Amino acid sequence: MESRCENCIIRQFNSLRAMSKEELKQVSDSKTVKTIKKGESLFQEGDKLNGVYCVRNGVSKLSKLSSNGKDQIVKLASKGEVLGQRSVISEESTNLSAIAVDDMEVCFIPKESINNTLQKNPNFTMEVLRHMAHDLKEADDVIVNISQKTVKQRMAEAFLYLKNNFGEDEEGYLALTLSREDISNVVGTATESAIRIISEFKKKGLIVASGKRIGIKDERKLLELVEGF
Amino acid sequence: MESRCENCIIRQFNSLRAMSKEELKQVSDSKTVKTIKKGESLFQEGDKLNGVYCVRNGVSKLSKLSSNGKDQIVKLASKGEVLGQRSVISEESTNLSAIAVDDMEVCFIPKESINNTLQKNPNFTMEVLRHMAHDLKEADDVIVNISQKTVKQRMAEAFLYLKNNFGEDEEGYLALTLSREDISNVVGTATESAIRIISEFKKKGLIVASGKRIGIKDERKLLELVEGF
């Protein structure tokens, strides 16, 4: 297990790649590695973060509690993603909770290291900016999807998303296994509705399921469904 | 009408305030002022933008067309807001259309001026970053609202939003008058549903309406509605 940021492959996937050797050294010296068990939280909505989390392993759900008591999952973050950046940059408390869906391993980087680099290295700042621009674009897409598509379409889309972003295991099942409740919180619907639609998709041969695990069987038809037949 | 950026008050509200005098001078020399009539577009989804638009007057709706043919309005931008930044920064084509809801006056700033400053002035980059972080937080809130609240709650919220962000005229009506269709596209519902709920709110004394204009009558009750009674 490599523990120096300078040598960490994960870094290639996020904005830390724009850091200089010196800066990385400083980050590495100040960082701490944490292990988060499935179900535990990295941080909760409303927390003031004094650093960011760089995901080494596992998956975290970023969610927000609504007034009716339900969580909405806004994003699923895995290897290479940096969590908490927004909060650190705007110096506000975070608007999302981060909870481990898997067992996770993350590096905590204190905000001083980040802010320091932001001030001194324009390349790094630009890189962070580019990432944020990308996230914002994605968020717009989510808004349009949720408001203009039916639950069924969004379910289909969610499965395709899981396949494209987290891949499949050797047996062809989605590598990321979510509970039915988590799926419903990604899609933004009632758990029962999600379960019903999963049953329907199974019957129609679009997906297969064994226990919690779900596999995509007919990607083309799922895509057609998303686009509205 | 002041036409030098250095003296433009609008600038105080956006990231351009972090520019140096020299930089502002350069921006001012390269900018062009444009007048956009109600209903005309600043840019369309998919366009490659070669600059950003700084809103001086009027309001623009930022929307995205969904596969079912409906527009979803993601944001309403008014005086002081800068449009197209995301696209220019990530050098991708824009994912939103910007259409004038009012007659508008905007300054077009070529991307070279922006990119030039981004590279040389870390303060400016940080300022843009902060704005983007804010927008992203807002987008998350929209996602949660749309997916977890009923249409009625979102309608109530939309009216409060319009009041808080665009204010009221002398007679107590909302200063920004949107068509029923635009309202439904902000809320993410069918136009008929929006109209029905407006009628209901009128009957219950939550709002008043005269023609297209809508006034908020019982803010407290609207708020209670948003929070789920």
Place this chain on the structure above:
DNA sequence: GGAATACTATGACAAATGTCAGTTTAGGGA
């Protein structure tokens, strides 16, 4: 191994929302 607990599943029903069809109203030109 077995009880306790959480998750998955299904039916029945109610509520919310969308769609279609048609009417009324308002505002902008000729």
Place this chain on the structure above:
DNA sequence: TCCCTAAACTGACATTTGTCATAGTATTCC
């Protein structure tokens, strides 16, 4: 002014989705 068109509105109905109740199934923890 009056017409004409677009927008606002209303009703009836179908569909979608959520809620409640309940049962089956897996998982965990002693």
